[in-house]
Amino acid sequence: MQAMFATHDVHNQPPPPGPFDLWADDAGLREAVAREGADAFSARIATYGALAGGELLRLADDAHRDRPRLRTHDAYGRRLDRVDFNAAYHAVMDAAISHGVAGLSWAQPQPGAQVARAALSYLHYQAEPGSSCPLTMTHAAVPVLRQAPALREWADKASALAYDGRDVPMADKRGVTLGMGMTEKQGGSDVRANTTRATPLGADGEYALVGHKWFFSAPMSDAFLVLAQAPGGLSCFLLPRWRPDGSRNALRLMRLKDKLGDWSNASSEVEFDGAWAHRIGDEGRGVATILQMVMLTRLDCMLGSAGLMRMALRQALHHARHRSAFGKRLIEQPLMRSVLADLALESEAATALSLRVAGAVDRAPRDPQEAALARIATAIGKYWICKRAPGFVNEAQECLGGIGYIEETLLPRLYRQAPLNSIWEGCGNIQCLDVLRALAREPDTGAALRAEWQAAAGIDAHFDAAWQAGLVMLDAGCSEAGARGFVERLALLLQGAALLRARHPLARDWCAARLGDARAATYGSLPTGIDVDAALARVTTPA
Structure with missing residues (x-):
């Protein structure tokens, strides 16, 4: 009888991916947390990285499969206006809030707290991005609520590391x-x-x-x-x-x-x-009252898209390390290696810039130049990183082939999620117009960009040529019709500066791939001389 099912022997397929330790396997995140002044929180972030890549990732399956349901009335006709959720959703929210994803910045207001909370948000988005919406808004609402003394209790309870999903006063x-x-x-x-x-x-x-x-x-x-x-x-x-x-x-x-x-x-x-x-x-x-909230939610859009890229890259690398084709593992195939290395470069740059902006937000109350940088870099980074996410996730799907299009894998969920952050909190055109408005009305924002680029000068020839051209572009200004190309160049220069100032091991390769003459529009079209091994070594997955 067993011989009848011999064709069902499953081989040349990867083991199920995960659990992941989202902190331990992300050198770029760990380095950025230390660089931006949040090293004192590293143990807290590490704990959440292990939880998010394991238990929360499992709970997310049920939270997505069993979608929320609206209950407008009870059985007797009384209004409820309530939304019912799977228990897994509440478990995810409880874990996130108790670990500080929403309130750490305000519950422990010390230097580095905004960066630490940003890192927690980046980790959480990789596990269960849907719940990041209320977590982000709860976090960002606190400074707005604090403007009204009568609402102090609301601000305090929004900052608390305690979740209560009941519909009660x-x-x-x-x-x-x-x-x-x-x-x-x-x-x-x-x-x-x-x-x-x-x-x-x-x-x-x-x-x-x-x-x-x-x-x-x-x-x-x-x-x-x-x-x-x-x-x-x-x-x-x-x-x-x-x-x-x-x-x-x-x-x-x-x-x-x-x-x-x-x-x-x-x-x-x-x-x-x-x-x-x-x-x-x-x-x-x-509008002026709510602007501080919008800046913080836009930062979380950047962090979310960067986290989404990282998880998609993990999935692609896990598959490539275990799947063989044409006599070799996919990870050994030169063209596949080039695609994966290019995705790694993109992911590292997205993480570096997102945490750099989080650091500017953290230091803004004490440093006017950092405040100016936070003001403009939030809109620039939100535009660019969120625009890059859908294409990135699709490329990761392609690394898996047909199985990357199957719902039992994580990639379809990531792909559906990927466009959201470019739409939420102001779509791409709104971000670009905001950048033009800031440069025109707030001269310190342009000065902050120039200072950021200047601090990275003299390390890489591709960057030096690009930022000199960027200075000319900044001085010349830009029309509304050309704003997207203008903001894209600003974003690339900010990413290059973030990597170079950090002495990131992939900084020069990233500059060659994104700022050099050989840059291309599709992932995997890397210029010659890129250290593919070094890029792939930055991303580890469970054996």
Whole structure:
């Protein structure tokens, strides 16, 4: 009987990938954490790297397979407006918040804390990116909430390393999560076209909101930062699920979005029917009030895309080290080695720049030049790194061949996730326009770019030629129509500077591949002389 099934002997297939130690196998991350001043947190980050690459990666399977479900009413007709999740999602959120992915920056405010939290976010995104949405918004909302003394308890509980997924009033919780509602049907990125109205109530800072949001992120959150038109203009508000008196707030979840990816996380449409909200900042200053949150969420878009690249590269290398074709393992095939090495160069540069920007954000309160760099490099890096992620993940899929297109592998999930960060928190055109606006209105941002490039000069000829051309380009300025090419060049120069200043072992090879005359548009088209062995040695996977 056994002979009948001899053809089912499985060979020349890799073992299942993982578990991974996402900290131990990422030299670029470890080096960047130390370089950017967060070495004191390395033990905490290491613990989370092992957890994320093992248990959280396993939980993510269930969180994605069993998607969130909207419950508008209970069996007796009472409004619930609740989103139900698989238990795995709550387990992931609990692990993330208790380890500081959302609140470490604020719970332990010391030099390096922003970098450490950024590293935790980068690690978490590799395991379960959907939950990164509420984690990111909870983290980024804290400095906005702190602008309103009446909302201090909200800020404190958003900073707490405690997760409570129950749908109950804030007063009954040790920790809370925050969502966001800015996008409306008619406006999209043009939030000044919002039509949601905020009418003042009797108490100072309290309003009733009537309107809608076309994209309401993380609707299971305890409260949301929203924009609405007050008598004095577009303003920022905190809108909780429960009113201060303990009654349900008048927000109505209309439907959940059927998204391309990000399946473990819910996004919705919502209507406000006299919903209670508390104003943050002055009337008419809504965009200015919420800008600090947007800068932090854009940083997390960079970190998320960089993390996604790293996980996709791990999957590709694991397959190539165990799969043979035409008499050799894939990892021994020269063209495959060139593709994988090129992906490694891209991944290392994405990680280096993302952590460099996190370091600038960390030092911004104490260093005006770092604050200026954080202001502009966040938009530049968000544009470029998030644009590179979809093509990167697709190339990693191709390294696996047909099995990379099969749902049982991780690659389809990564591929669906890859476009999100280039759309979320302002699509590519918005980032490019923001860069042009910053350079025109805030001269210190241009000075910060020049200083960053100057600090890397004299190490590599390709970079030196590119940054001299970059200075000419920066002085000449740019029209809106040419903004994408302009920002791409700024991003490449920032990545090159980050690698060279770090004395990164792949810095010169990266400069030859991305800044030299032989640069090409597709991965695997490396110029001659690139040390492929050195690039591949930077990425290890379990045997």
